[in-house]
Every structure is written in structure tokens, then in C-alpha cells.
Amino acid sequence: MKNQLSAVCGEVNKVIIGKQAVVEKVLMAMLADGHILLDDVPGVGKTTLAVAFARAIGLNYSRIQFTPDVLPSDIVGFSMYQQQTGEFRYMPGAVTNANLVLADEINRTSSKTQSALLEAMEERQVTVDGTVHPLPKPFLVIATENQVGAAGTQLLPHAQLDRFLVQLTIGYPDFESEVDILRGRRTENPIDSVRQTITAADLLEFQRLTAAVTMKDSILEYITRLASATRSHAWIQLGVSPRGALAVSKMARACAMVRGRDYVIPEDVQAVFSDVCAQRILLSQKARTERKTAQDVLAQILQDVAAPTALD
Numbered sequence: 001m002k003n004q005l006s007a008v009c010g011e012v013n014k015v016i017i018g019k020q021a022v023v024e025k026v027l028m029a030m031l032a033d034g035h036i037l038l039d040d041v042p043g044v045g046k047t048t049l050a051v052a053f054a055r056a057i058g059l060n061y062s063r064i065q066f067t068p069d070v071l072p073s074d075i076v077g078f079s080m081y082q083q084q085t086g087e088f089r090y091m092p093g094a095v096t097n098a099n100l101v102l103a104d105e106i107n108r109t110s111s112k113t114q115s116a117l118l119e120a121m122e123e124r125q126v127t128v129d130g131t132v133h134p135l136p137k138p139f140l141v142i143a144t145e146n147q148v149g150a151a152g153t154q155l156l157p158h159a160q161l162d163r164f165l166v167q168l169t170i171g172y173p174d175f176e177s178e179v180d181i182l183r184g185r186r187t188e189n190p191i192d193s194v195r196q197t198i199t200a201a202d203l204l205e206f207q208r209l210t211a212a213v214t215m216k217d218s219i220l221e222y223i224t225r226l227a228s229a230t231r232s233h234a235w236i237q238l239g240v241s242p243r244g245a246l247a248v249s250k251m252a253r254a255c256a257m258v259r260g261r262d263y264v265i266p267e268d269v270q271a272v273f274s275d276v277c278a279q280r281i282l283l284s285q286k287a288r289t290e291r292k293t294a295q296d297v298l299a300q301i302l303q304d305v306a307a308p309t310a311l312d
Contacts (some may be wrong), residue, residue: 002260005206007197011056015190016049018177022170025275026053028254030203031210034165034247035121035141037279044170046144050102051191057203058196060136062098066109072116076126077133090128095120099136099200103143107156114160117141121163138203158282165247167279206257213253214263218308223248223269225305230277235287235297244280251276266307274298
């Protein structure tokens with residue numbers, strides 16, 4: 001099992017060079033059956049990352065390039081009147097038949113269109129004219145956004161950010177990795193070399209096994225203490241909700257799975273805590289005045305809250 005998951009990462013690493021930690025966390029989110037928000041500057045490989053995972057896992061893939069004129073019906077579908085039969089026929093949208101949806105530059109469309117994704121992300125279904133249309137399994141959304149060139153963008157509301165399991169940043173490659181990128185793209189696109197290593201059915205089985213990873217009460221209490229600490233911290237105006245704490249537990253199980261264990265240890269929680277919670281907290285005016293980031297505050301909380309020294 002670990003070898004299969006390592007093989008998926010290995011294929012993605014053919015095109016996302018020098019970013020093993022980010023690739024593993026995207027895989028963790030997929031194992032936890034969660035959606036991913038990639039918030040970064042243009043040109044670091046956000047779209048390429050999504051395409052590579054779709055190919056490595058053999059997922060049906062759909063891309064939505066969000067612009068101000070994209071409508072909710074483009075995403076969820078619509079009903080069209082058929083003159084021959086006198087009935088309305090459902091016309092599928094971009095999410096209807098996809099296992100993996102790339103919502104590219106999600107912050108460049110209207111709030112109404114952004115919200116059209118919420119039912120699909122939360123319920124794995126879309127409702128059009130009162131009729132429910134289930135989405136295929138697995139169903140995952142990888143959304144990208146960047147804050148460079150803010151003209152025409154719509155900030156994601158806090159409630160929508162909370163629907164993403166994690167928010168990740170790829171970042172610029174180091175010197176050697178960037179040289180490798182330049183060298184590898186002289187004559188071909190490395191995405192063409194990504195091969196399928198598992199199937200969508202395999203991913204569903206891995207998701208089932210991830211949900212069954214053992215998490216002792218001492219770990220559950222640790223996650224609860226961390227979440228509670230965000231709600232009373234002087235630098236935080238709005239702390240992590242119970243849904244956020246649940247997201248931490250899901251990602252911690254997935255982290256254990258990727259690392260080859262069927263039980264969670266405190267280090268798994270610590271590895272994913274900031275990625276899960278950074279978009280779920282609102283910093284106070286004091287923190288903004290002192291130029292603290294969400295990652296700074298969450299790192300301080302990890303230091304202040306004692307981890308269990310032994311599992312039950």
C-alpha cells in the first residue's frame with residue numbers, strides 16, 4: 001500500500017520538482033476525501049499539479065477556467081426544453097461527470113458562481129430544478145487562486161474557505177530544482193511522461209482504509225486542545241470551528257497512512273495542523289498590527305499546547 005502511494009507521488013514529482021512535501025499533502029487530502037485550495041503566485045505549477053494527479057490516479061478530469069462571465073449553470077448544468085418530446089432534459093455541467101475538478105483561478109469569478117460549487121463539494125451532488133444529480137465517486141476539487149493582480153477578483157468568503165480541507169502553497173523551487181525544470185523542458189513536456197499507477201477504485205479503497213486508521217483518545221484530546229487554544233488566543237479573532245478540528249483529524253489519519261502507519265501519533269497532527277487551520281482563523285487587529293501571519297500564530301500554538309507523551 002505504501003509503495004502504491006509512493007508511486008503516485010513519484011509520478012507527480014516528475015513535473016513538480018523539488019516539492020515532495022506539497023505533493024504528499026495533496027495526496028493526504030485526497031486520501032481524506034477532502035478538497036484542496038492552492039493559493040500561490042502565478043507560474044509555480046498549480047494547474048500542472050492537478051493534471052499530474054489526475055493522470056497518476058486515472059481520474060476523470062474537468063477544468064473550469066473561472067472568469068467574471070462564468071455562470072453557475074456552467075458548473076452544475078441546466079435544463080433544456082426539448083421541442084420534439086415536450087420535456088426538459090438535463091444538460092450536465094463541468095462537475096457532473098468528473099472525479100477531479102480543477103477550479104482554476106476561482107477568485108476571478110462572481111460570488112454567485114463560486115457558491116455553485118458548495119453543494120458539489122459538501123454533498124457530492126448538484127440540484128437543478130429540484131432534481132438531485134449525484135456526482136461520481138471519488139469527487140475532489142482542486143481550486144487555485146492568486147492575489148497578484150487583484151483587479152476583477154472576488155475574495156472567497158470565510159464559509160467557503162472552510163469547505164476546503166487544506167490550503168497549500170507550492171512556492172518557488174530552489175536553485176537546483178529550477179535548473180532541472182529548465183533542463184527537462186527543452187524538447188518535451190514532462191506531463192506527457194506521467195503514467196497511471198492506481199485507479200479511481202483504488203483511491204476509494206485507500207480512502208476507506210484512511211478513515212479506519214486508529215486514533216486514540218489522547219490524540220483526539222490533543223486536537224481538541226489545539227482547536228480550543230485558537231479560540232482564546234489574543235492574536236486570533238475567530239478560532240477553529242469543530243468542523244476544522246474534524247478536518248485536522250482526517251488529515252492526521254491520512255498523514256499516518258502516507259507514512260506507512262495504521263495509527264496516528266502527535267507528529268502527524270503537528271505536520272498538518274497549519275495547512276488545515278490557516279484559512280479557518282481570522283487574525284485580530286493586534287496580530288495584524290504586529291504583522292503576524294496565520295502560520296506564525298499556529299506555530300506558536302503548537303509550541304504552547306503540550307503533546308501527549310504516550311498513546312493510550
